[in-house]
Each structure stands twice: as C-alpha cells, then as structure tokens.
Amino acid sequence: MDVEFAGRSVAIVGAGIMGAGIAQAAAMSGHRVAVCDQSSEQLEKAAQEIDRSLGILVCKGRIDEPTAAAARNALRFCDSVEEAAAGVDLVIEAVVENLEVKQRVLGAAAVVASPHAVLATNTSQLSISSIASGLGQDADRVIGLHFFNPVVLMRLIEIVRGLMTNDATVEAAQAFAVSLGKETVLCLKDSPGFLTSRISAIVRLECLRMLEEGVGTAEDIDRALRLGLNFPIGPLELGDRNGLDTYLLVLESLSQSLGERFRPTVGLRNLVAAGRLGRKTGAGIYDYAADGSIRDADSHG
Ligand SMILES: NC(=O)c1ccc[n+]([C@@H]2O[C@H](COP(=O)([O-])OP(=O)(O)OC[C@H]3O[C@@H](n4cnc5c(N)ncnc54)[C@H](O)[C@@H]3O)[C@@H](O)[C@H]2O)c1
Structure with missing residues (x-):
C-alpha cells in the first residue's frame, strides 16, 4: 500500500x-x-x-x-x-x-x-x-x-x-x-491503556469512588472538574456517553494487567447489572430525557 x-x-x-x-x-x-x-x-x-x-x-x-x-x-x-x-x-x-x-x-x-x-x-x-x-x-x-x-x-x-x-x-x-x-x-510500546485510556480510566474511577463515598453529587463532581480543572466535559457524564459496559470491561482488563488501582467499583458493577449503560440505554450515572438532556442529576453510582 x-x-x-x-x-x-x-x-x-x-x-x-x-x-x-x-x-x-x-x-x-x-x-x-x-x-x-x-x-x-x-x-x-x-x-x-x-x-x-x-x-x-x-x-x-x-x-x-x-x-x-x-x-x-x-x-x-x-x-x-x-x-x-x-x-x-x-x-x-x-x-x-x-x-x-x-x-x-x-x-x-x-x-x-x-x-x-x-x-x-x-x-x-x-x-x-x-x-x-x-x-x-x-x-x-x-x-x-x-x-x-x-x-x-x-x-x-x-x-x-x-x-x-x-x-x-x-x-x-x-x-x-x-x-x-x-x-x-x-x-511506541504496546502497553495496556496506551497513552490515553489509562489516564481517562483512572480519573473517571476516582470520580466514581467520590460519588460512592458520598463526597459530592455526580453533577457537582463533574462541575468541579469542568470549572476548576478545565476538563471540557465531566468524567462521569463522559462515562455515560462512552458506555458504562465498555468502561467496566476496560477496567477489568486494566486491573488484570496494571493492578489493583484499576479495580472497578461496586457501584459501577451495579449500574451495568441494572442495564444502566449510559446514554445508549437512556440512563446511566445520570437519567436522560427523550431529547438527550440530563433529567436527573442523581447519585446512581
Ligand atoms: N465508547 C467509547 O468511547 C470508546 C472509545 C474508544 C474506543 N472504544 C472501543 O471501541 C470498541 C467498541 O466500543 P463501542 O463503545 O462502540 O461499543 P458498542 O457496544 O456501542 O458497540 C459494539 C458493537 O459491536 C457489535 N458486535 C459485537 N460483536 C460483534 C461481532 N462478532 N461481529 C460484528 N459486530 C459485533 C455489537 O452488536 C455492537 O453494535 C471497544 O473495543 C471499545 O473499547 C470505545
């Protein structure tokens, strides 16, 4: 070619x-x-x-x-x-x-x-x-x-x-x-999670941990990272966009290859088990209205 x-x-x-x-x-x-x-x-x-x-x-x-x-x-x-x-x-x-x-x-x-x-x-x-x-x-x-x-x-x-x-x-x-x-x-190196996924995985995981510990609401965690740390979109909202089922598979694989720090949370497992996979199923960490807007910024982690 x-x-x-x-x-x-x-x-x-x-x-x-x-x-x-x-x-x-x-x-x-x-x-x-x-x-x-x-x-x-x-x-x-x-x-x-x-x-x-x-x-x-x-x-x-x-x-x-x-x-x-x-x-x-x-x-x-x-x-x-x-x-x-x-x-x-x-x-x-x-x-x-x-x-x-x-x-x-x-x-x-x-x-x-x-x-x-x-x-x-x-x-x-x-x-x-x-x-x-x-x-x-x-x-x-x-x-x-x-x-x-x-x-x-x-x-x-x-x-x-x-x-x-x-x-x-x-x-x-x-x-x-x-x-x-x-x-x-x-x-250059065929390393699990490459240059990007290991970072996005760990940041979102820390957000989920804070959510599950009750440190803040999903909406406030996302707002904090957007407005305080200049993230273009909150990691939890992005997780819903990308699909929580895919994210769970990614974490399971990364935790096998890179260790305990990537272990998925119980809350994430529960969301996936309940079929709350994110935007593609109309609900994930957030609930979505038919027009795609966030309906309910609640702690489903
Ligand atoms: N979602 C993201 O943000 C994102 C970003 C980068 C990379 N990825 C990677 O891209 C891949 C797909 O992710 P996605 O989010 O599009 O998942 P998805 O669940 O939206 O889509 C996967 C599709 O693959 C189809 N499929 C499964 N097995 C098949 C087979 N044997 N033959 C033909 N089709 C089959 C399914 O029916 C489904 O439509 C994954 O490897 C994921 O890790 C995802």
Whole structure:
C-alpha cells in the first residue's frame, strides 16, 4: 500500500457508538465505507445516527450539503464481515472490548480483504500484539487505531504499534488518519491503556469512588472538574456517553494487567447489572430525557 491513503475502501466491523462514528468520519473524507454488525437492529440504528449527524453538521455550516450527500452515497451497510471486508484496503474493528471476539472478526476479515489490507483495532486498551497473535501470518498488518468519542469532532487518533506490526502498516495507518484530518500520536510500546485510556480510566474511577463515598453529587463532581480543572466535559457524564459496559470491561482488563488501582467499583458493577449503560440505554450515572438532556442529576453510582 502506498503512503497516501485517499479514496480507499474501508470496512468497519461493529456499528455501535464508535463504529458508526468512524464510518461517518471515513465517508466524509472520501473513502468508500462498508459497515457491518452482528445485530441488524444496531446497523439500522447506526445508519439513522449517521444520517442525523450529517444533517446537524450541515445545519451548523460545518459541511455543505453535497459533502453530506457524498458521504451518504459512500456508505454501504452489510449483513456480514465477509461481505463488508471483501477486497478492502483497510479493516477497522470496533466490536465489543473482548480479545477473542476481536481476533475472530479481524481473522474473518483478513481472509477476504486485499492481501495488503491494514487490519486495525479500535480497542481502548487491549494488547495489539495479543490481538495480532490470533492472526497468524497476517499479524504484521495488525495495528491499533484508537479513535475518541465523538469521532467526527475529536481531533486525535492514537496509533498503537504491536510487536509484530511492520513499518508499512504504521505508515498506512498514519496516512489514513491524515486523510481524515486528524492528528496522531504513536504509542511506541504496546502497553495496556496506551497513552490515553489509562489516564481517562483512572480519573473517571476516582470520580466514581467520590460519588460512592458520598463526597459530592455526580453533577457537582463533574462541575468541579469542568470549572476548576478545565476538563471540557465531566468524567462521569463522559462515562455515560462512552458506555458504562465498555468502561467496566476496560477496567477489568486494566486491573488484570496494571493492578489493583484499576479495580472497578461496586457501584459501577451495579449500574451495568441494572442495564444502566449510559446514554445508549437512556440512563446511566445520570437519567436522560427523550431529547438527550440530563433529567436527573442523581447519585446512581
Ligand atoms: N465508547 C467509547 O468511547 C470508546 C472509545 C474508544 C474506543 N472504544 C472501543 O471501541 C470498541 C467498541 O466500543 P463501542 O463503545 O462502540 O461499543 P458498542 O457496544 O456501542 O458497540 C459494539 C458493537 O459491536 C457489535 N458486535 C459485537 N460483536 C460483534 C461481532 N462478532 N461481529 C460484528 N459486530 C459485533 C455489537 O452488536 C455492537 O453494535 C471497544 O473495543 C471499545 O473499547 C470505545
């Protein structure tokens, strides 16, 4: 693959919060994008969400109508990994944060994608080398492309090199990030949580601990970090946006690799057990009204 990465074919596996955002960003940047998910309901939801988001960007004057129309035309929603990844230059998996599932979907994609395709994972913290170890001779084309939520607005992509990742794959991943108009940082060591996730995980965890200890309300903890420490958004509110189920999986994995300081709280486990996963289920640490506004700033930690 040459180092320029424009107008390519990209497959996104997993059409949840991140997959939908990555698909939209890639389609808005002139790539042909095929998206799949194991859930047809989720795929439909992603299509609606992308459509809605493109409409908002047009209304706000951030893109023009022809760009939005071109992005819609560039998107294809598929029934299987095999259909989405056939012949593509780049696969990005954004499925559940689970090593075996990620190995399985990237392995299935590698069989049908172009023989030179980059095989990227959007994992928040799993070892790229471990994911790659399930890919046999394709392991040198596996790389971490860690996006941030909301993908279309966030400027950074964290690129994570695994032990087996070859130089061409790093260069292609960087070129893809540039084609999306993003900035990159390169995580040189395949270390759990990379440069970003271990920080965001620990900050949010400390906020949850304060909430559960009754030190302050969720609203005041978030307000304190926004107004006093200059966080653009409160860590608890961001947790609801990112999905508390994903956050719990991240903490369980980080606590195994980096130790006790990442152990999830009882309150977080209870929220997830109760199906309060954040905005995607209408309730998490906060309760949300139908229009998405916070309805009830209460201590559900
Ligand atoms: N949420 C965030 O803010 C965030 C940020 C950066 C990275 N990540 C990472 O991105 C990945 C996805 O997170 P998310 O928040 O989008 O999760 P999500 O739960 O919103 O979406 C995951 C999607 O993957 C689908 N899926 C699961 N197994 C599948 C399979 N075998 N084949 C096809 N589809 C499958 C699910 O149906 C679901 O729609 C995770 O690895 C997560 O750690 C998340």
